[in-house]
Amino acid sequence: MDELNALIGGFAVALSAYHIMLMVIGITLGVIIGVLPGLGGANGVAILLPLTFTMAPTAAIILLTSIYWGALFGGAITSILFNIPGEPWSVATTFDGHPMAQNGKADEALVGAFTSSFVGAIFAVIMITFLAPMVAKFALKFGPAEFFAVQFLTFASFLGMGRGTAFKTLASMCLGFALASVGLDGMTGTLRMTFGQDELLNGFKFLVAVIGLFGIGEILSSMEDGLKFNGPTAKLRMDAVIRTWKQLPRMWLTFVRSCIVGCWMGITPGGATPASFMGYGIAKRLSKQGKNFGKGELEGVVAPETAAHAAGTSALLPMLTLGIPGSPTAAVLLGGLLIWGLQPGPLLFVEQPDFVWGLIASMYLGNVVGLIMVLTCVPFFAAILRVPFSIIAPAIVVICAIGAYTVNNAMFDVWMMLIFGVMGYLFNKLRYPLPPLVLALVLGDQAESSFRQAMLVSQGDISVFWSNWLCGGIMTLGLVMAFWPALTALRAKFAGNGVVARPA
Amino acid sequence: MVRRGMSKVQGIAAVLAASACLASPSLAQGWEPAKPVTLVIPAGTGGGADQMARFIQGVVQKHNLMKQPLIVINKAGGAGAEGFLEMKSSANDPHKIIITLSNLFTTPLGTGSPFNWKDMKPVAMLALDQFVLWVNNEKPYKTAKEYIEAVKAGTDRQFKMGGTGSKQEDQIVTAAVERQTGGKKFTYVPYSGGGQVAVQLVGNHVDSTVNNPIEAVAQWRAGQLRALCIFDAKRSTYTAKVTDKEAWGDIPTCKESGLPVEYQMLRGIFTTKNATPAQVDYYVDVLKKVMATPDWKEFMEKGAFNQTFMTGADYEKWVESAQTQHADLMKEAGFLATQ
Numbered sequence: 001m002d003e004l005n006a007l008i009g010g011f012a013v014a015l016s017a018y019h020i021m022l023m024v025i026g027i028t029l030g031v032i033i034g035v036l037p038g039l040g041g042a043n044g045v046a047i048l049l050p051l052t053f054t055m056a057p058t059a060a061i062i063l064l065t066s067i068y069w070g071a072l073f074g075g076a077i078t079s080i081l082f083n084i085p086g087e088p089w090s091v092a093t094t095f096d097g098h099p100m101a102q103n104g105k106a107d108e109a110l111v112g113a114f115t116s117s118f119v120g121a122i123f124a125v126i127m128i129t130f131l132a133p134m135v136a137k138f139a140l141k142f143g144p145a146e147f148f149a150v151q152f153l154t155f156a157s158f159l160g161m162g163r164g165t166a167f168k169t170l171a172s173m174c175l176g177f178a179l180a181s182v183g184l185d186g187m188t189g190t191l192r193m194t195f196g197q198d199e200l201l202n203g204f205k206f207l208v209a210v211i212g213l214f215g216i217g218e219i220l221s222s223m224e225d226g227l228k229f230n231g232p233t234a235k236l237r238m239d240a241v242i243r244t245w246k247q248l249p250r251m252w253l254t255f256v257r258s259c260i261v262g263c264w265m266g267i268t269p270g271g272a273t274p275a276s277f278m279g280y281g282i283a284k285r286l287s288k289q290g291k292n293f294g295k296g297e298l299e300g301v302v303a304p305e306t307a308a309h310a311a312g313t314s315a316l317l318p319m320l321t322l323g324i325p326g327s328p329t330a331a332v333l334l335g336g337l338l339i340w341g342l343q344p345g346p347l348l349f350v351e352q353p354d355f356v357w358g359l360i361a362s363m364y365l366g367n368v369v370g371l372i373m374v375l376t377c378v379p380f381f382a383a384i385l386r387v388p389f390s391i392i393a394p395a396i397v398v399i400c401a402i403g404a405y406t407v408n409n410a411m412f413d414v415w416m417m418l419i420f421g422v423m424g425y426l427f428n429k430l431r432y433p434l435p436p437l438v439l440a441l442v443l444g445d446q447a448e449s450s451f452r453q454a455m456l457v458s459q460g461d462i463s464v465f466w467s468n469w470l471c472g473g474i475m476t477l478g479l480v481m482a483f484w485p486a487l488t489a490l491r492a493k494f495a496g497n498g499v500v501a502r503p504a
Numbered sequence: 505m506v507r508r509g510m511s512k513v514q515g516i517a518a519v520l521a522a523s524a525c526l527a528s529p530s531l532a533q534g535w536e537p538a539k540p541v542t543l544v545i546p547a548g549t550g551g552g553a554d555q556m557a558r559f560i561q562g563v564v565q566k567h568n569l570m571k572q573p574l575i576v577i578n579k580a581g582g583a584g585a586e587g588f589l590e591m592k593s594s595a596n597d598p599h600k601i602i603i604t605l606s607n608l609f610t611t612p613l614g615t616g617s618p619f620n621w622k623d624m625k626p627v628a629m630l631a632l633d634q635f636v637l638w639v640n641n642e643k644p645y646k647t648a649k650e651y652i653e654a655v656k657a658g659t660d661r662q663f664k665m666g667g668t669g670s671k672q673e674d675q676i677v678t679a680a681v682e683r684q685t686g687g688k689k690f691t692y693v694p695y696s697g698g699g700q701v702a703v704q705l706v707g708n709h710v711d712s713t714v715n716n717p718i719e720a721v722a723q724w725r726a727g728q729l730r731a732l733c734i735f736d737a738k739r740s741t742y743t744a745k746v747t748d749k750e751a752w753g754d755i756p757t758c759k760e761s762g763l764p765v766e767y768q769m770l771r772g773i774f775t776t777k778n779a780t781p782a783q784v785d786y787y788v789d790v791l792k793k794v795m796a797t798p799d800w801k802e803f804m805e806k807g808a809f810n811q812t813f814m815t816g817a818d819y820e821k822w823v824e825s826a827q828t829q830h831a832d833l834m835k836e837a838g839f840l841a842t843q
Contacts, residue, residue: 046558046576053562143709144693184582187694189614189670190841191582198589201617202581322706323722324699331548334699335555338718339562341802345722408586409577449696456693457664457709 003130010357013058014365022063023362027370030070034086035077037211037403042329044071049336057340058358064336065316065362068329069121069370072272072312076113076305077381080106082396084215088206089272089308091438092280094214096293096300103296107240107382108247111375115248116255116302118371120310123259124266125363128317132349135314136321139267144453145464147268149474151447154274156482157281158439166485169436172427176440179204186445187452199412206442208404212417213434215400217424219393240382241375244298251299254283258303262310272312277439279307285484313363320344320356535782537572537599544577544591544602546584546611551668551697552633552716552807553605554578556771559803560603560794569793583607583669585617592623595777601627601787606673606769609830614671616841621827624774626819627787630795632768632810634740635677635714636755637732638724640705648733648761651712656686665690666701666710671839673769674701676830677714677735679837680765705729716769717752717808733758735767740808752808768810770826772819788815 033044045064052060075087080097093113100109127135142150159169182193183203194200248255258279265275283303284293293300312329319330319337323345337344342352349356384392404417427434458464466472480487543561547553561576563569579587584607591602602624612619637648645651655663667674678692693710695701698719705713705720706728713720714735723729725747733756734740740752758765775787794800795813804811814822834840 046578049558050562050565050576053566140703140707143704143707184615185670186696187670189583189610189672189675189694189839191615191617194582198586201586201589322699322703324697324703331697335558338555338806339559339803341806343722343725343806346726346728347722408579408581449694453693453695456691459661459691 006353006357007129007361009354010359010361011365013354013358014062014361019059019062019362020365020369022059023066023366023369024373026063026066027070027073027366027373030067030072030370031074031077031374032070033067034071034074034090036406037078037084037086037207037215037400042332043406045329045336046332049332049339052336053339057337057342058355058362060336060340061333061355061359062362062366064333065359066366066370068312068333069366071329072121072309073114073117073370073374075308076117076301077110080109080113080301081381081384082215082392083218084396084400085210088210088442089276089312090304091210091214091273091435092276092304092308093301095280095304095435096295096297098218099294099296100298100301101385105296105298106385107378108244108298109301110378110381111241111244112248112298112301113305114371114374114378115245116258116306117309118367119255120259120262120306120308121313121367122364123306124263124310124313125360125367127263127314128363129360132317132321135267135317136346139318139322139324141470142268144450144457145467146471146474148447148450148454149465149471149478150265150268151274151443151450153474153478153481154278154281154443155439155447156478157278157285158436159482159485168432172432172434173436173440176437177444179209179437180441180444181448186449187456199410202408202410203445204416204441205407205413206438207407208413208416209420209441210438211400211404212420213424213427213438215396216417216421217428217434219396220421220425221428222389222393240378247298248302251287251302254287254299254303255306257282257286258306259310262307262312263314265307266311266314267318271315272308273442274439275311276304276308277435280304285481316363320348320359321346535598535780535786537570537786539599540573540575541570541599541601542575542577544579544587544600546579546587546602546607547605548578548580548697551605552718553603553771555718556630556803557603559799560791563794563797563799564790566799567793567797569790582617583611583615583672585611585615585619588612588619588623589617591774591776592619595623597776598779598783601773601775603630604770604772604774605633606676606830608770608774609827610672610676610834610839613831613834614839614841621774621823623777625777625779625784626823627773627775627784627815628791629770629772629812629814629819629822630791631771631804632812633716633771634808634810635673635735635767635769636717636720637681637735637758637763638702638705638713638715638720638729639711639732640708641728641730642708643711643730645730645732648756648758648763651732652681652685652763655688655690658688660687661689661691663688663690663712664693664710666693666695666704666713668695668698668701670694671834673767674714675839676833676837677765677767679839680767680833681714681763682837684763684765702729718806721746721806721808731755733761733763735765736810737766740810742805742808744805770823771809772823 044067075090076093078084078086079090079093080101083094083098085091085094097109185192261279262275280303284290287299289297289299315330318324319334401414404413407413454464465475543557545554545557557576561574564574579590594600608621611617639645665678675692678690682689698715701713702715702720702723704710706723720729735758739757742752745751
C-alpha cells in the first residue's frame with residue numbers, strides 16, 4: 001500500500017487553490033482546442049509549453065495535462081453536433097453520436113460521451129497508480145512484430161462492421177492505405193507518389209482528410225436535404241444528465257471492454273485514435289445492441305469515448321516510465337519534462353516522487369473538475385443546434401477551413417479539404433463506408449513501418465509473427481476477427497439448412 | 505486559435521515592416537526584427553531539434569531577450585525538406601530562422617529534394633550533438649572492441665542496429681561503423697523516434713543503437729543500457745557522475761577502443777539567404793545571450809552536448825566540410841538519390 005500513501009502525498013501537492021485554478025484554465029483552453037478541428041491537443045500544448053518555463057514543474061504539468069484532458073473531452077462536442085470530429089480520436093464518436101443528435105438526443109449523447117470519457121480516464125489513472133512498474137515491463141515486450149499484430153487486430157476488428165458490404169469496407173480501407181503511402185517512406189528514406197510536388201512532401205494529413213470527409217461532406221449532404229440539419233431540434237431539458245446516467249449501468253460490460261482496450265492501446269503505444277476505433281468495433285461485434293450501431297445508439301458513443309480517454313490517459317505512463325511518448329501530445333509533454341529538468345525514464349518515480357505523485361493526483365482531480373465543467377455546459381452545447389442552418393453552416397465551413405490550414409500552415413490543405421469534402425459526399429451517395437478509409441489513413445503508415453521493420457529483423461520470414469505467444473496470440477485473434485463475417489455467414493447457412501430440413 | 509491570431513498579427517506586421525523599411529533605411533545602427541520571428545524546425549514534435557528549439561524559445565521568453573515574439577513551427581514533411589524549402593522560398597524575409605539537424609545534408613542527398621545549405625545564410629553553430637554506441641546491459645560486450653569482434657565473427661546481417669529514420673544520421677554512423685567490421689553488415693532497423701529506439705534496445709529487439717546521449721540517458725542511468733564508446737575525437741568534458749559509476753567523460757572514444765569512427769550532428773541556426781550582415785549579427789547576439797544563461801548550460805550538460813560555438817567564416821567552413829563528409833559517406837553506402 002505504499003502507492004496509497006504516495007498518492008495521498010500527491011493529493012497534498014495537487015490540492016491547492018493555485019493548482020485548481022490552473023486546472024480550470026487548462027480545461028477551458030483544452031475544450032476550445034478540442035472543439036476547433038485542426039488545432040489538436042499536441043499543437044495546443046506545444047504552443048503553451050514555453051509559457052510554462054517560469055512555473056514550477058508540478059504546476060506546469062498540471063496546466064498542460066489539463067489542456068490535454070480538456071481536448072479529450074472537447075473533441076466529442078463537434079463530432080456529435082455537426083459530424084465534424086474535433087480530434088482524431090473522436091471520429092468513432094460521430095458514428096452514433098451524430099445520428100443521436102439527428103434524433104433529437106444531442107444532450108444525451110454529450111452526457112454519455114463526457115461520462116464515459118471520465119470513466120475511461122479514471123480507470124487508466126487507477127491502473128497507473130497501482131500497476132505502473134508492471135505495465136512498463138509489459139510494454140518492453142513490444143517489438144516490431146508485436147506492434148504489427150496489434151495494428152492488424154485493429155484493422156481486422158473493423159472488417160465487415162461497416163454499413164456496406166465487407167467488400168466495400170475493404171475497398172474503402174485500401175483507398176486509405178494508398179493515401180497513407182504518399183510522402184516520405186520512413187523505411188528507405190525516399191519520397192513516394194509525390195510526383196515532384198513539394199506540397200505532397202507531407203503526405204495526406206489525417207486531420208485534413210477527416211475535416212473534409214466528415215465536416216464538408218456533411219454540409220453538402222445537408223444542403224441537398226433542404227438546407228437544414230436532419231431531425232427535430234433537441235428539446236432543452238435540464239435533466240439530461242440524470243436521464244442518461246440511468247441508461248449507463250446496463251452497459252457496464254462495454255465500459256469494461258473499452259477500458260481494457262484503451263489502456264492496452266495507450267501503453268503499447270497505439271494511442272487514443274486506434275483505441276477509439278477498436279473500442280467501437282469490438283462493442284459493435286459483441287454488444288447485444290450491436291445491430292443498431294450507426295443509427296444513434298448511446299452504447300455506440302460510450303464504447304469509443306471510454307476507450308479513447310483510457311488510452312489518452314494511459315499514454316502518459318510509457319512517457320513517464322520509459323521515456324517513450326504514447327501519443328503526439330505526450331511527445332510534446334516529454335520535451336517539456338526535459339526542459340523543466342526532469343528526466344523521464346525508469347528512475348523518475350524514485351527520484352522525483354513529489355512530481356510524479358502530484359501529477360497522478362492531478363489526473364484524478366483534473367478529470368473530476370473537467371467532468372463537472374463540461375456537464376454543466378451540455379445545455380449550451382446542445383442549444384447550438386437551434387441556430388438556423390443558414391447561419392451555422394457558413395460558420396462551420398470557415399472553422400473547417402481554418403482547422404485544415406492550421407495543420408501545416410498551408411493553403412494547399414484547404415483545397416485538399418474541399419476535395420475530400422466532395423469525396424465524402426460521394427461516398428455517402430454510393431454507400432461506401434468512410435470509417436475504414438479514415439482508419440487506414442491514420443494507422444496505415446504505422447502498420448506499414450512495423451511490418452517492414454519486422455521483415456527486416458526476421459530477414460523476410462513471415463513466421464516471425466507467430467514467434468512468441470504474445471504476438472502469435474494477437475495475430476490469431478486478428479485473423480479470427482477478419483474472417484468473422486465469413487464464419488457467421490457460414491454458420492447461418494448451416495443453421496438455415498437445419499431449419500429447412502425440419503418439417504414445417 | 506492562438507496560431508490563427510499570430511498569423512493575422514504577422515500579416516499586419518509585415519505590412520508595417522514593409523512601410524517602415526521604405527521610410528527609414530537605417531540599417532547601419534543595427535537591425536531589429538519588425539515582426540514576430542519564426543523559428544522553423546525541420547523535424548517533428550518531441551525530437552532533439554524540437555526540444556532545443558522550444559528550449560530556446562522558452563529562454564528568450566523567460567529572460568526577455570527579444571522585443572518581438574519568437575514563434576516555433578514544425579515543418580517536418582519529406583524528412584525536413586518542407587522546412588528547408590520554405591527557407592529557400594522566403595530568401596528575402598529575414599524574420600525566419602531554422603534549426604538544423606543532419607538532415608540539412610542528408611535529405612537533399614538522399615531524397616533529391618532541391619535545396620542545399622547554400623540556399624540559406626549560416627548564423628551560428630550552437631553545439632554538436634554526440635552519438636554513443638549502446639548495447640543492452642545484459643549482453644556480454646564490455647567494450648566497443650569486443651562488440652565489433654562479435655560482429656566480425658557473426659554471419660552477415662546477424663546483428664541488428666536500431667536507429668532513427670532511414671538514410672539519416674543514425675544510418676550514416678552505422679555505415680561508417682560497417683567500414684570497420686571486415687565486410688560484415690548490420691541489419692539496420694529504422695524507427696520513427698530516438699526514444700523508441702532506446703526502448704527497443706532495452707527490450708532486446710535490436711542488438712545495438714547509436715542514440716544521442718539525451719535519447720538514452722534515462723535507460724543508461726537505470727542500468728538497462730551500456731555505453732560502449734562515443735563517436736567524438738575527444739572524450740566528453742562532463743565529469744559529473746550520471747550513473748552510479750560513470751560520467752559522460754568516462755565513456756571512451758570509439759577511436760581509443762579500436763573503432764576509428766567520428767561523427768557529430770550539427771545543432772546550428774541558419775537564416776534566409778539574402779539576410780544582411782546586420783541581421784545575421786542580431787541573431788548571433790540573441791543566441792549569445794541565450795547561451796550565457798544558466799538554463800542553457802544545464803541543458804547542454806544534460807544532453808552531453810559538445811559545446812562548440814562558431815559563427816561567420818569558421819562556421820561556414822565547418823558546414824562546407826560536413827557537406828563533403830556526408831556526401832562521401834552516403835555515396836559509399838549507396839544512399840544517394842541518384843544512385
